[in-house]
Amino acid sequence: MTEFVLGSVLESVRPRCIAILAVSVLLGGCAGAARIPEDSFYRLEIAAPAIRLPAPALTGVLVVQSGTAAPVYRDRALLYSEPETPARLQRYHYQYWIDTPPQLVQRSLADYLRAAGVATDVVLPEEGIDARYRLRVDIERFEHRRGRAGGEVAVGLRLTLAERASGTLLAQEFLQGDAAVQGNDFSAVAAAYRQALTDLYGRILTRVRALDSTGR
Template sequence: MKDTAMRPIILLPVLALILLGGCAQPELPRDHFYRLMVPTPEGASSAPELPGVIEVQRLAADGLVSERPLVFSFRDDTQALRQYNYNLWNEAPPAIVQDQLSRYLQAAGIARRVVTPELRQRPDYQVVGKIRRFEQVVGAPHGVAVELELGVVRLRDDGLVFRRSYFAERKTVDDAPATAARAINEALAEVFAGFVRDIRELKVR
């Protein structure tokens, strides 16, 4: 009789564990963060192209492009933009593009000194612009697309020296976000190189 009476009591914890296991939520995906690390230019100018100090402003960006989640579109519908939920840049694109562009211009020897507004230097020129596209393109052929509008302003007379759009694409082997992040670095290097080339050819003064 004792064994029969104890059996329901023993079974209750087992049933509770089964019920809890059935109600347990699946583990959420982990966030993945990506740095922007644009390859530096191969050769620097022997003499600065711009006399004085050039200040790189934070670039403007609209909507999803201004936010940290990686943005993607589909090859057959590039008008519609979407965001990843768990794949993010370590900072918002306007901030990291500003940082990488200032580093690139300094390495290229474009000016005597390249700064950002946080350094509170008195600049002679400003680099201004806007991020137009900064996205992965999903679907064959896999790839990424980057488009920046960049310009140089001469501060002594508020003259717009020039302003142009720069576009670059890179094909990728797959649609993985990590692959896209690496390809965006390469595409951005092409855009920066075009901007530097224009500064040199125009002989900005």
Template sequence: MNRLTAILSTFVMLVLMTACGSVPPAPTDRFYRLQPVQVPSAPVALSGAVAVHAFSADSLYAERPIIYSEEASQRQLRQYHYHLWLYPPAQLVRENFLASLGGALNLAGDGQAPNVIDGRIVNLERVLSGRNSTAVVALELSLKTGGRTRLQKTYRAEQRASDDTLGAFAVAMEQALGKIYSEFLADVAQSR
């Protein structure tokens, strides 16, 4: 009986060791950042410096996982488990905004300035459809001068990715943000 118990114990240990060895490794986290985009470099005529307050984002858009939906069911949003923005989206988009518009606005940092820009992420996601995805972004941007609202508008842009990778999606997101920044600058120039 002892010999049978020893054989069964050895067999069970071998099965357990084999099962442990067949588990695939956990996927690697992948982080994505946004590069500055080219926007019209002519400075916008604003009297005084411009402060850009911290952007805000709500719900899923405040979290680092990249959000996606499928074109056929855009009401349902999902998060990738291993594909993350480098920083929370509100910080990521604000830093991209500053880096992209630094030549067009007389930026004063976070301090006091006669002109203040506030931003809120309304939409920042990947829409899957067929072979390539689309970057969809919407930002609510406002400009106050001397405490008075000079401009407040929600800007929306979409950009098709060049292929189905998340790297191409990040580039498409940069391009979509560039469209928003250009439209915002045009509106600021006309909002006297």
């Protein structure tokens, strides 16, 4: 009698145990499938110019200022556009710069021009140094154009160089730089940005060197 009762109890419990086990396995599988990707962050380090000018092109201190940029370019997320809709920008998920593009460009350009010896010294506004010249950099384009292979990155900068005391405008122009993405991952995209900016900074250096700094 005791064995019969025990057997009946086991038979009634068994289906519920199997059901609970099945639900546990199902939930465990869902949890594994719903793993969220980790965020990735990219630096924008630009190599110093190959040569240093024998003498400064600008006699005095130059301050590099971050200018205007559309709100989407002040976000740290990497941006892209599709070939079919080039006017539409979208954000990559989980892929970020370590700082906003305006800050990255401002600091890397200041470092580049300082290493080139383009002025007596090159500083940032937060250093609080009285500068004779001001170079403002506006970002008008900063995106990855997806396409065949890895696509390309496009960077557009508008530069304004002026003498601070007099307000004399020394140079103002828009520069566009593109670089092909040599790979199919985001590290290759970041490398293409570095290449595009290196080329642009070289052109900026050439432009400043061409200025007649006599009497300045």
